[in-house]
Amino acid sequence: MPVAPATGLRGKDLVGIDPLSAGEIQLLLDTAEQMREVAERPIKKVPALRGKTVVNLFFEPSTRTRFSFEVAEKRLSADSLNFAASASSVEKGETLIDTARNLEAMQPDFIVIRHRYAGAPHRLARILKASVINAGDGAHEHPTQALLDALTIRLHRGTLEGQVVAIFGDLQFSRVVRSNVLLLSRMGAKVRVGGPPSLVPPGIEQLGCEVYHRMEDAIAGADVVMMLRIQLERQSRVNFPTVREYYDFFALTPERLKLARKDCLVMHPGPMNRGVEIDSRVADGPQSVILEQVTNGVAVRMAVLYLLAGGHGEPVAD
Amino acid sequence: MSRLLIRHARVVDPSQRLDEGRDILIEDGVIARIAERIDGKGAEVLDAAGLVAAPGFIDVHVHLREPGFEYKETVASGSAAAVAGGFTAVCCMANTDPVNDNAAVTEFIRKRASEAGLARVYPIGAVSKGLDGEEMAEIGEMVRAGAVAVSDDGRPVKNAQLMRRALEYTRLFDIPVIDHCEDHDLVAKGVMHEGPVSTRLGLRGISAASEDVMVARDLILAELTGGRLHVAHASTLGAISRVRNGKARGIAVTCEVTPHHLALTDQAVADTEYDTNTKMNPPLRSDEHSAALLDGVLDGTVDCLATDHAPHHADEKALEFDQAPFGVIGLETALPVTYDLLVRGKKMPLSRFVALWSTNPARIMRLPGGTLKVGSPADLTLFDPEARRTVDPDSFRSASRNTPFAGRKLRGWPFMTIVGGKVAFRRERR
Numbered sequence: 154m155p156v157a158p159a160t161g162l163r164g165k166d167l168v169g170i171d172p173l174s175a176g177e178i179q180l181l182l183d184t185a186e187q188m189r190e191v192a193e194r195p196i197k198k199v200p201a202l203r204g205k206t207v208v209n210l211f212f213e214p215s216t217r218t219r220f221s222f223e224v225a226e227k228r229l230s231a232d233s234l235n236f237a238a239s240a241s242s243v244e245k246g247e248t249l250i251d252t253a254r255n256l257e258a259m260q261p262d263f264i265v266i267r268h269r270y271a272g273a274p275h276r277l278a279r280i281l282k283a284s285v286i287n288a289g290d291g292a293h294e295h296p297t298q299a300l301l302d303a304l305t306i307r308l309h310r311g312t313l314e315g316q317v318v319a320i321f322g323d324l325q326f327s328r329v330v331r332s333n334v335l336l337l338s339r340m341g342a343k344v345r346v347g348g349p350p351s352l353v354p355p356g357i358e359q360l361g362c363e364v365y366h367r368m369e370d371a372i373a374g375a376d377v378v379m380m381l382r383i384q385l386e387r388q389s390r391v392n393f394p395t396v397r398e399y400y401d402f403f404a405l406t407p408e409r410l411k412l413a414r415k416d417c418l419v420m421h422p423g424p425m426n427r428g429v430e431i432d433s434r435v436a437d438g439p440q441s442v443i444l445e446q447v448t449n450g451v452a453v454r455m456a457v458l459y460l461l462a463g464g465h466g467e468p469v470a471d
Numbered sequence: 472m473s474r475l476l477i478r479h480a481r482v483v484d485p486s487q488r489l490d491e492g493r494d495i496l497i498e499d500g501v502i503a504r505i506a507e508r509i510d511g512k513g514a515e516v517l518d519a520a521g522l523v524a525a526p527g528f529i530d531v532h533v534h535l536r537e538p539g540f541e542y543k544e545t546v547a548s549g550s551a552a553a554v555a556g557g558f559t560a561v562c563c564m565a566n567t568d569p570v571n572d573n574a575a576v577t578e579f580i581r582k583r584a585s586e587a588g589l590a591r592v593y594p595i596g597a598v599s600k601g602l603d604g605e606e607m608a609e610i611g612e613m614v615r616a617g618a619v620a621v622s623d624d625g626r627p628v629k630n631a632q633l634m635r636r637a638l639e640y641t642r643l644f645d646i647p648v649i650d651h652c653e654d655h656d657l658v659a660k661g662v663m664h665e666g667p668v669s670t671r672l673g674l675r676g677i678s679a680a681s682e683d684v685m686v687a688r689d690l691i692l693a694e695l696t697g698g699r700l701h702v703a704h705a706s707t708l709g710a711i712s713r714v715r716n717g718k719a720r721g722i723a724v725t726c727e728v729t730p731h732h733l734a735l736t737d738q739a740v741a742d743t744e745y746d747t748n749t750k751m752n753p754p755l756r757s758d759e760h761s762a763a764l765l766d767g768v769l770d771g772t773v774d775c776l777a778t779d780h781a782p783h784h785a786d787e788k789a790l791e792f793d794q795a796p797f798g799v800i801g802l803e804t805a806l807p808v809t810y811d812l813l814v815r816g817k818k819m820p821l822s823r824f825v826a827l828w829s830t831n832p833a834r835i836m837r838l839p840g841g842t843l844k845v846g847s848p849a850d851l852t853l854f855d856p857e858a859r860r861t862v863d864p865d866s867f868r869s870a871s872r873n874t875p876f877a878g879r880k881l882r883g884w885p886f887m888t889i890v891g892g893k894v895a896f897r898r899e900r901r
Binding site for chain 2: 171248250260268270272273275276279290291292293294330331342353355356358359360
């Protein structure tokens with residue numbers, strides 16, 4: 154049964170997928186689909202957020218997500234301010250709360266935050282008047298990534314319902330997996346997750362998925378395979394032996410991909426470790442939609458900003 | 472001669488199997504007489520109708536932060552918090568700066584406590600020099616200066632050989648070695664209990680196994696040495712069942728449980744959206760663990776309750792969950808939190824409740840209190856089992872405010888705390 158879209162978002166913030174209803178997710182995806190059309194125009198800009206200020210507060214390095222938000226903001230005619238932690242007073246020891254309060258004193262309408270620690274956006278959301286958008290917090294959530302992944306699947310398959318989606322890799326340190334499992338299961342997809350058993354956090358099945366250890370089992374008959382980046386920088390040396398062995402047991406290779414449905418989509422949130430979790434022949438192959446994910450990211454972020462600003466109805470009317 | 476008469480109290484003293492309406496006469500700081508009706512001639516009279524009078528409550532696990540971290544708490548502010556919470560005595564941990572690993576620091580803490588003149592403060596010395604877990608501290612000197620136990624609390628005694636030797640060496644003084652049981656390698660960089668809630672919140676987990684492994688090691692060493700082991704803040708099903716088995720085997724082991732581990736679970740971290748006042752070590756565990764702690768308290772496996780009062784400045788707790796320090800305060804909420812949970816909730820007899828907070832801690836630490844027998848020091852806790860109040864951190868005497876219980880409506884508040892015959896705290900009754 155298709156989910157009826159909500160008429161608007163309930164909260165002032167988007168801190169995660171967890172607080173969203175299926176109807177809100179549906180509305181976000183529907184709106185994002187309309188937003189895609191803006192990019193097709195000769196002048197890729199609508200005035201929806203004219204006069205609104207967005208602060209992109211990135212405490213962790215990011216190119217893809219930050220650029221994607223920036224492009225989305227510009228296409229909606231918002232004024233963007235970029236704040237990278239390395240160039241700020243964070244290095245002088247200022248706390249997150251102080252930084253945020255100082256920024257709020259400049260009266261922004263949105264704060265897009267990427268932070269290495271889980272819960273940081275929630276803390277800001279509670280104390281700030283501005284709408285807080287989580288652009289990734291620690292190993293917790295990355296809601297706009299899950300929305301763009303869902304949009305990509307939906308554009309290819311027409312629906313999320315009943316889709317068998319296998320998400321494979323480093324589950325322990327992945328915020329992408331948490332948001333994706335929550336979103337996809339809420340929208341009626343069948344979600345399988347897997348990875349080295351030493352990187353599967355306890356109770357992950359309670360988010361709405363089945364846990365697999367062998368990659369071959371997870372992939373068998375899947376409609377979508379989503380590979381997660383091995384976060385080499387977050388690993389201690391006891392979690393798995395070597396990158397070489399990782400590739401051997403857990404990488405998406407052309408041979409393994411054959412176990413999935415013939416037209417199975419190959420996805421990756423990026424940045425990829427080629428030759429570690431994904432073979433280049435697959436990443437660049439005909440089933441890969443990895444670059445479409447990036448394109449859809451802009452549309453999804455436009456939709457989030459637009460809806461949080463209180464938008465309804467036809468967003469792209471000039 | 473100073474005389475104080477407490478009238479019409481319900482006197483609950485497990486050491487004398489007493490639970491009756493009585494008057495208590497205090498003369499020169501000691502209990503002079505307990506009887507149904509005492510003539511108050513020449514005595515200051517305190518009407519305690521409706522109050523329970525118990526031997527003074529003792530908290531065997533607090534951090535008073537002085538010397539070194541006076542911005543979090545001092546011996547004076549901590550003892551004020553103690554008496555306001557109904558405690559007549561506290562045992563303070565050694566992780567100060569400098570560390571209480573020598574007699575000079577032990578003496579300094581005692582001097583500060585006597586200047587404050589509120590609760591009795593019994594220092595706990597470090598097991599190892601500088602809490603580095605490698606070299607034994609001068610335990611005998613500290614005992615001579617007034618230390619009542621040794622512990623590296625805040626950290627485990629990592630080196631098993633040192634733990635073994637400390638359990639052996641302390642037999643000379645008949646003091647317990649208190650261990651903060653956690654295996655640091657297993658804890659890794661965990662910040663909350665490992666389970667479905669940590670997975671959902673994306674926070675690194677601290678497995679129950681990280682505690683169980685150390686409890687098991689310590690029990691083996693206690694059995695080997697005959698030394699007295701006291702397990703601090705037991706928080707897991709595995710710790711409780713191992714202590715229970717250890718006692719059955721005749722091992723000299725005791726353990727304590729905190730009010731917050733009994734009253735809260737890891738769900739509190741999710742419900743409060745990463746409130747750092749739900750971050751402590753050991754972490755709030757899941758339902759099955761808190762239920763096992765409660766079973767342990769009810770069946771006597773758990774010897775006593777203790778707060779692990781760990782003050783931190785608001786600025787430190789205002790950080791991200793990962794970055795904020797572990798610890799919550801407990802002195803001023805412990806009594807009502809546990810009274811509500813155990814006596815009102817689980818119908819625990821009052822005498823059992825008093826034993827957990829007074830008789831048993833006194834026995835474990837070999838302290839003079841824990842009883843109202845004639846001739847004992849007049850340390851008394853008087854609380855109103857019916858009084859209902861809301862936890863208001865702004866009313867705390869502690870220098871810090873990091874409680875997970877703010878806003879809770881609780882029953883069973885202390886109304887008078889008497890230390891050595893002097894009224895150290897008194898709350899207005901309405």
